[in-house]
Amino acid sequence: MPPDDPEPIPGLNTSASPALSRSVQAQIGQRLRQFYDALALGEQPVPDRFIEIINRLDGVKGEKQQS
Secondary structure, three states: OOOOOOOOOOOOOOOOOOOOOHHHHHHHHHHHHHHHHHHHOOOOOOOHHHHHHHHHHHHHHHHHHHO
């Protein structure tokens, strides 16, 4: 396996057809882009849960840098 290839996920059958149709995937993608665009432009506040996750990740990152 080349070094740039991600390791396979156990139990994941990559040869199977997708669980969602292309149109459903496109609709989900469009809604996510709209949501993130609204966040980036400041039209919507960042959800508290996102802020909590970011703060926890920053704390872990800071602990690793101090080691």
